[in-house]
Amino acid sequence: xxxxxxxxxxxxxxxxxxxxxxxxxxxxxxxxxxxxxxxxxxxxxxxxxxxxxxxxxxxxxxxxxxxxxxxxxxxxxxxxxxxxxxxxxxxxxxxxxxxxxxxxxxxxxxxxxxxxxxxxxxxxxxxxxxxxxxxxxxxxxxxxxxxxxxxxxxxxxxxxxxxxxxxxxxxxxxxxxxxxxxxxxxxxxxxxxxxxxxxxxxxxxxxxxxxxxxxxxxxxxxxxxxxxxxxxxxxxxxxxxxxxxxxxxxxxxxxxxxxxxxxxxxxxxxxxxxxxxxxxxxxxxxxxxxxxxxxxxxxxxxxxxxxxxxxxxxxxxxxxxxxxxxxxxxxxxxxxxxxxxxxxxxxxxxxxxxxxxxxxxxxxxxxxxxxxxxxxxxxxxxxxxxxxxxxxxxxxxxxxxxxxxxxxxxxxxxxxxxxxxx
Ligand code: EPZ
Numbered sequence: 573x574x575x576x577x578x579x580x581x582x583x584x585x586x587x588x589x590x591x592x593x594x595x596x597x598x599x600x601x602x603x604x605x606x607x608x609x610x611x612x613x614x615x616x617x618x619x620x621x622x623x624x625x626x627x628x629x630x631x632x633x634x635x636x637x638x639x640x641x642x643x644x645x646x647x648x649x650x651x652x653x654x655x656x657x658x659x660x661x662x663x664x665x666x667x668x669x670x671x672x673x674x675x676x677x678x679x680x681x682x683x684x685x686x687x688x689x690x691x692x693x694x695x696x697x698x699x700x701x702x703x704x705x706x707x708x709x710x711x712x713x714x715x716x717x718x719x720x721x722x723x724x725x726x727x728x729x730x731x732x733x734x735x736x737x738x739x740x741x742x743x744x745x746x747x748x749x750x751x752x753x754x755x756x757x758x759x760x761x762x763x764x765x766x767x768x769x770x771x772x773x774x775x776x777x778x779x780x781x782x783x784x785x786x787x788x789x790x791x792x793x794x795x796x797x798x799x800x801x802x803x804x805x806x807x808x809x810x811x812x813x814x815x816x817x818x819x820x821x822x823x824x825x826x827x828x829x830x831x832x833x834x835x836x837x838x839x840x841x842x843x844x845x846x847x848x849x850x851x852x853x854x855x856x857x858x859x860x861x862x863x864x865x866x867x868x869x870x871x872x873x874x875x876x877x878x879x880x881x882x883x884x885x886x887x888x889x890x891x892x893x894x895x896x897x898x899x900x901x902x903x904x905x906x907x908x909x910x911x912x913x914x915x916x917x918x919x920x921x922x923x924x925x926x927x928x929x930x931x932x933x934x935x936x937x938x939x940x941x942x943x944x945x946x947x948x949x950x951x952x953x954x955x956x957x958x959x960x961x962x963x964x965x966x967x968x969x970x971x972x973x974x975x976x977x978x979x980x981x982x983x984x985x986x987x988x989x990x991x992x993x994x
Contacts, residue, residue: 576964578955579987584823586984591617593807596766598666599743604646605673609799613644658684672744690944692903702745705729724752732760736873749791750779756791764874776800808834812881819847824859837877866894883950890918892931899926909947912940937962942969
């Protein structure tokens with residue numbers, strides 16, 4: 573397993589090209605199951621999770637081919653297999669996104685119930701509830717969710733759960749509804765830009781959708797959908813991660829292709845901390861502040877502060893002039909990075925879904941263990957600013973969601989090297 577060796581203290585300065593959004597590309601790839609003909613997707617990042625989704629779609633009869641570094645061609649060639657098996661689903665939760673399109677197009681979906689993961693319990697009760705509301709019969713068979721429907725009829729569906737809206741449940745029900753009869757209204761829909769991007773992709777394929785990006789999405793069912801050439805939105809979480817990197821290292825970065833309108837809550841938080849953030853003609857410019865002000869942050873569904881940047885902003889607050897409070901409202905246990913950061917000298921105390929972060933003068937390099945995708949990114953950020961050397965182990969977690977992160981960091985001055993671990 574690869575490791576990163578990072579020597580902290582370098583200021584990051586220069587330009588970083590932000591890649592395509594992992595969390596938009598994955599459901600859009602799954603939506604290819606709904607289509608007749610060929611689809612070309614641009615700006616698809618070359619990530620482990622994208623390769624896993626391509627493998628899964630291949631087993632479901634979709635021919636997926638990377639025809640250029642960031643361009644995929646997808647074409648459905650065989651609709652006989654409707655079973656997304658445990659072996660693949662257990663490796664990537666986003667596999668659950670094949671449930672809606674399999675049901676919507678083939679009227680049958682058998683998807684292994686995803687297990688939990690490092691960031692917490694990951695139920696899919698809302699996904700099942702939405703499919704049943706469209707007329708599907710549900711059964712649990714040997715750990716697999718089995719959904720069947722003679723026909724799917726649109727209706728009013730409430731998709732709110734104990735933690736608010738659900739991103740992939742909204743995406744699944746959207747994909748199940750586009751070929752259903754009649755009108756479907758999804759109430760308490762997720763508003764994330766990735767959901768809106770999926771809807772825009774489906775509209776380009778001939779779907780009739782309105783309200784995407786708001787809590788109420790309306791779908792008018794159509795007979796069929798055709799392939800299309802489409803450009804995936806940039807990755808706001810990768811962009812946010814580099815925004816924190818610039819702020820942490822007393823540097824300045826131009827994030828090319830980043831969309832500041834997808835990062836309003838993050839920009840607001842960074843400005844309150846004292847960081848300079850401004851829109852440029854080709855993205856976002858971020859420049860460090862002299863002082864890092866403490867802050868109180870709570871993660872929320874979009875447009876609130878994203879849970880996927882909680883670990884990263886925690887590193888910045890660990891070095892603030894004062895105490896900060898960070899509450900995690902989406903995944904209350906998403907704090908595996910806290911103990912690792914404390915091993916680097918941070919003073920962070922967990923009180924249930926909240927952490928109290930006592931600002932310290934510096935972090936000190938240490939061997940640390942990555943646990944999940946975004947926690948791993950936070951440990952890399954910690955290494956960039958820590959005194960001495962930090963060894964981040966199990967970087968395969970990072971490779972799931974960041975394309976060549978060490979090369980992008982090296983290009984703007986970071987002292988980071990990947991080596992083959994034991
Ligand atoms: C998506 O996961 C993202 N993944 C996650 O990003 C992100 O952290 C999450 O949304 C929240 O923004 C993809 O888009 C592929 P949810 P998802 O359903 O859809 C509860 C990353 O790092 N819930 O919006 O699985 C759930 O437990 C990943 O890129 C139910 O109770 O998240 C959570 O507390 C990590 N029942 C909350 O809702 C359900 O049926 C939000 O989860 C579904 C979810």
